[in-house]
Amino acid sequence: MTWEKLTNTQIAWRAAQGIEDGAYVNLGIGFPEMVARYQPPGREAIFHTENGVLGFGDAPPEGEEDWDLINAGKKAITLKPGASFFHHADSFAMVRGGHLDVAILGALQVAESGDLANWRVGSKGVPAVGGAMDLVHGAKRVAVVTEHVTRDGEPKLVERCTFPLTGVACISRVYTSLAVVDIEDGQFVLREKVPGLSMEELQSMTGATLHTPGPLADLTVPEIP
């Protein structure tokens, strides 16, 4: 049987289906930001950004940016009705204090223990951590969106992270280009995989054992242009 991996937009779409109406959500800079585009009709999430805005919307048209109104990625944003501003200590009280419902981040590696490595590859160059280490603690659910394997075909879901850690035992769900995997009691629990992909093939691309204690669904996602 043949199978196809999901594109980044499709991974973002799948992750968006897991966000409830009314949820307060922080999306990591870059790829995770795409999740905001695919909110299911009838659901409205409130997006939080570390630099002190709740309830922001899309980027403004080019030329209409106000550079006092940016997100954590330093990109210009707009406000939705009901938005609010606050300083950095309040912003991270929302994070660490358990007030956010969902945080969705990118990953270099995720371990079966729920450990995440996503901020640096080694000890060379200029290290920069931003808010990643804060975000992995406090949101009620911390999920990851990622390719299932690296460009070189190495597993990103592993027994133990070899890159420097962002947080310990902090990830509860991983949306990959091949599967949806929960982390429960220090194990990867497979919930969905792309149609046509065998368990053996998926396991061979995963660096730790995938457990299937419950029902297994097809990971089907619409074509997204």
Added chain:
Amino acid sequence: MDKTIASPAEAVSGIADGSVLMIGGFGGSGSPIELIHALIDRYRATGSPGDLTVVNNNAGNGRVGIAAMIDAGMVRKMVCSFPKSSDPRAFTDKYLAGEIELELVPQGTLAERIRAGGAGIPAFYTPTGFGTELAEGKPVAEFDGASYVQERWLKADVAIVKAHLGDAHGNLTYRYASRNFNPLMCMAAATTIAQVSRIVPPGDIDPEQVVTPGIFVDGVVEVADPRQEEQMIRAGEAYA
């Protein structure tokens, strides 16, 4: 009560060599660019203040603001969470050459350390960083079954911040998301100087709208129509 100061040059005239200097803003949003440039002018004219420890979320961008301070050689150490930007050469070159120190702090921990410094709380415990290399050497304790890292307060000799409206009492408001670290830094420095887009008579800022109460502010200087760092970077400007 009159905390107003006539010019940016006068506002930064008391900052000494070797100071710990908090500079407000997140990237260009809320960055007191005119005060930073007045400080660079003073350094070029007098060789002072140098040997500075600068606290900011970032480490400058392009060739203006904090990046221009680093280029000028005024900064010995940066305390920040994210020393990268769209054009990070100023910090990167000096860091890789071993000419500038870096204390890397997770962003929420940086905010809380500054808040604690301003609130008289010498240390606190946070889950952030537990089990990572940024917690190495720091005390760890368990509370209700979870592990936390001890972090210490962060205080400064001087804070320079950007606000929107200010009055002679030092009361401040901020525009949009430009408040970010500014209200916290106002609290955590022995001396706080705010540049504001407009100085208004006391009473004109509705007390219910005051974000930073004047008790945290020592000087207010008006800079009408302040420049936006992001626009200067996009235009390729250099403060040299």
